[in-house]
Amino acid sequence: MSQPANAGHYRICPLCEAACGLRIETEGARVTRIRGAEDDPFSRGYLCPKAVALKELHEDPDRIRLPLVKREGRFVEVGWEEALTEVEARLLPLRAQHGADSVALLLGNPTVHRVGLLGYGPRLGRALGTRNVFSASTLDQMPRQLANALMYGAWLTNAVPDIERCDFLLVIGANPMASNGSMWTVPDYRGRAKALRARGGRIVVVDPRRTETAEAADRHLPIRPGGDPFFLAALLHTLFEEGLVRPDRLAEHLAEHLVEGSLQALRDFVAPYAPERVAARCGLPAEALRQLARELAAAPRAAVYGRIGTCTQRFGTLNSWLVDALNIVSGNLDREGGAMFPMAPAFAANTMPGEGKAVRMGRRRSRVSGAPEVMGELPMTLFAEEALTPGEGQVRAAITVATNPVLSAPGGAALDAAFAGLDFMLSLDVYVNATTRHADVILPDPSALESPHYDIAFSQLAHRNAARWSDPVFTPDPALPQDWEWMLRLAALLRGEDWRAPIAQLDEDFLAEQLALLPEPHRAPVRRLLGDVPGPARMVDFALRAGPYGDRFGLKPGGLNLAQVRAAPAGVDLGPLQPRLPDLLKTASGRIELAPAELLAEGPALAAALQEETPPLVLIGRREVRNNNSWMHNLPVLAKGPERCTLLVHPQDAARAGLQEGALARIASATGELCVPVQLSDALREGVVSLPHGFGHDLPGVQLRVATERPGVNLNALLPLGDRDPLSGNAVLSGVAVRIIPA
Numbered sequence: 001m002s003q004p005a006n007a008g009h010y011r012i013c014p015l016c017e018a019a020c021g022l023r024i025e026t027e028g029a030r031v032t033r034i035r036g037a038e039d040d041p042f043s044r045g046y047l048c049p050k051a052v053a054l055k056e057l058h059e060d061p062d063r064i065r066l067p068l069v070k071r072e073g074r075f076v077e078v079g080w081e082e083a084l085t086e087v088e089a090r091l092l093p094l095r096a097q098h099g100a101d102s103v104a105l106l107l108g109n110p111t112v113h114r115v116g117l118l119g120y121g122p123r124l125g126r127a128l129g130t131r132n133v134f135s136a137s138t139l140d141q142m143p144r145q146l147a148n149a150l151m152y153g154a155w156l157t158n159a160v161p162d163i164e165r166c167d168f169l170l171v172i173g174a175n176p177m178a179s180n181g182s183m184w185t186v187p188d189y190r191g192r193a194k195a196l197r198a199r200g201g202r203i204v205v206v207d208p209r210r211t212e213t214a215e216a217a218d219r220h221l222p223i224r225p226g227g228d229p230f231f232l233a234a235l236l237h238t239l240f241e242e243g244l245v246r247p248d249r250l251a252e253h254l255a256e257h258l259v260e261g262s263l264q265a266l267r268d269f270v271a272p273y274a275p276e277r278v279a280a281r282c283g284l285p286a287e288a289l290r291q292l293a294r295e296l297a298a299a300p301r302a303a304v305y306g307r308i309g310t311c312t313q314r315f316g317t318l319n320s321w322l323v324d325a326l327n328i329v330s331g332n333l334d335r336e337g338g339a340m341f342p343m344a345p346a347f348a349a350n351t352m353p354g355e356g357k358a359v360r361m362g363r364r365r366s367r368v369s370g371a372p373e374v375m376g377e378l379p380m381t382l383f384a385e386e387a388l389t390p391g392e393g394q395v396r397a398a399i400t401v402a403t404n405p406v407l408s409a410p411g412g413a414a415l416d417a418a419f420a421g422l423d424f425m426l427s428l429d430v431y432v433n434a435t436t437r438h439a440d441v442i443l444p445d446p447s448a449l450e451s452p453h454y455d456i457a458f459s460q461l462a463h464r465n466a467a468r469w470s471d472p473v474f475t476p477d478p479a480l481p482q483d484w485e486w487m488l489r490l491a492a493l494l495r496g497e498d499w500r501a502p503i504a505q506l507d508e509d510f511l512a513e514q515l516a517l518l519p520e521p522h523r524a525p526v527r528r529l530l531g532d533v534p535g536p537a538r539m540v541d542f543a544l545r546a547g548p549y550g551d552r553f554g555l556k557p558g559g560l561n562l563a564q565v566r567a568a569p570a571g572v573d574l575g576p577l578q579p580r581l582p583d584l585l586k587t588a589s590g591r592i593e594l595a596p597a598e599l600l601a602e603g604p605a606l607a608a609a610l611q612e613e614t615p616p617l618v619l620i621g622r623r624e625v626r627n628n629n630s631w632m633h634n635l636p637v638l639a640k641g642p643e644r645c646t647l648l649v650h651p652q653d654a655a656r657a658g659l660q661e662g663a664l665a666r667i668a669s670a671t672g673e674l675c676v677p678v679q680l681s682d683a684l685r686e687g688v689v690s691l692p693h694g695f696g697h698d699l700p701g702v703q704l705r706v707a708t709e710r711p712g713v714n715l716n717a718l719l720p721l722g723d724r725d726p727l728s729g730n731a732v733l734s735g736v737a738v739r740i741i742p743a
Helices: 054-059 080-098 109-113 115-128 142-152 189-198 228-241 248-253 260-270 275-282 286-298 316-329 380-388 412-420 483-494 503-515 520-530 536-546 562-567 603-610 651-657 705-709
Strands: 007-012 021-027 030-036 068-071 074-077 103-107 133-135 168-172 202-206 219-221 302-306 397-401 424-428 441-443 464-467 572-576 618-620 647-649 664-668 673-680 688-690 739-742
Touching: 030 054, 068 080, 080 103, 080 397, 080 424, 080 441, 080 483, 103 115, 103 380, 109 115, 115 397, 115 483, 115 503, 115 536, 133 380, 142 316, 168 228, 168 286, 189 202, 202 286, 228 260, 228 275, 228 286, 228 316, 228 603, 260 316, 275 286, 275 603, 302 316, 380 412, 483 503, 503 520, 503 536, 520 536, 536 562, 647 651, 647 664, 651 673, 651 739
Parallel strands: 103 133, 103 397, 168 202, 168 302, 202 219, 397 424, 424 441, 618 688, 647 673
Antiparallel strands: 007 021, 021 030, 068 074, 068 441, 464 572, 647 688, 664 673, 664 739
């Protein structure tokens, strides 16, 4: 659509968790320049190469622009009504015959980067009514969310480092220099870390690889993969043994008023893990562990941050708990410069539907393996068996939303077979990729530059509180539904309602459901204040007004609403993080549960694991700033440069295996093998090799011209499909035993 010449637009980048503010310059319908928005109070002008790639994503000739329906094995473009008519004709009879659970819902990472998908997706989920819900959360973050729920009573009550006031930052299994935070939205981590060190602070990184974050830190401890729970327990053991436990004001917020009960339970749990006993398993000297614990205790303001490396292993939930336990017993939780809880402006409290005085999980179990649901989801790694195993309750159809599990989840071959064998598959996606090539119908999202945006999810994880809104850069094509419109029409279709009705009517029904949560006398006046324009803007306005900074629908003059946010060129700065205890706690006790029974019960399994032999060579993943899972490999500006899908090998390991720089290696695990180029690197500790995640774009039917030129190999082919953290269901993606030989 036409635009004014040389127009400038503010935009929140929707491509990763950093959520940077951008200035996008356009001429007509063309993007001419993308730069960081220096007036953004949150990102302060920072941007990374992914943001620049927004132009290529918008213009990508491979991006789907009209609905696709598969006819005689080939995709053909159709109108939106014809596409939904196909869904109605094929999905509804199948669901009626086999029940709601015969249709699975799979949600991918980009879902949380689109306000329409995240805000309206729950309506689709409720209309579908299936027990078989799977998401990317069980591939990298469910342990963190489960630990939050058990300790604080809410899945997204997540403490993040207050980096701008921190004196000592301990980073475990994370690379924020590449990610700019993961479950910690912190754009320009590099600049903030540099400032921390310039004011006399210190950063210590614990990781099997000397990552970009470790390179810029004061110290790097190259832990042995899988040693994280023993490392964390050893730090806690030292704090207790040396009399360094000082929860200070947190004591009054711990369960069991006198606090001795929960502190003693934690002390008993870590008692077997003296640094001297676990040093070999961690691959680190015992004295280094003790010294680190002392430094943490002595720092005026400290924070411990553990992320994907701590989550994607057998004891992922245990690790997440012990990270927070360190912040608590050192007195650094919920204090300036420590680990603090953001206050998201679009939520009245950090809660999700169903949360309250007791988080419930395990309300149902998967049909084949009997795995418990967590946060309403089943592990993504179980989808294949649910679809491939015959019998009552078998999954026969799937709706996928912005997800590519064939490349992003363990057991890619089994997942590929599962999708291929479905009776019907509907995908909401912008590409024909390794997963959506199996779909019968694909419904495309408009370009990110043709949609509004508000960060619902990442304001829950932000290093600083702010409210920011983006209007579309380009006027969307009225002939193509927005993502939120797809959600509403599909929900109506599944409920047997008139899905062809005007979108304003369907959105009004959705709004009525939200208004029903208010006391009856307030519904009519609130409805009048929200206006008559359907879509995410009205939904966000409702959430902002009802939120902790909100105007309470006129009852709090000067409070926040969407008009106020829109009037600020780059959003509203709501200030640094503030202490929030005890108000945010939603546990049954109303206190922090420092020693949840579910986690204490892991003690025998952890003790047994300490006795296991460690494999001589193990595999870990890695991330780079130019990559984000599997869906950005088709953008030339990110794909150019040296080959990135390489096997990093320590020179000593390479010499033992007879491998040379640039040569092909054959890497094999118990479940698969791959051939991949070798890249020698002393950044890895010996006994560890590393492959990046999300490659393998050479499957038949993939329509990604740039990605298929350099497809890489699929790391997940080497990962066991059934290995997961039994508490959270999270897949084990790290520390898998492998062998390497010349190819």
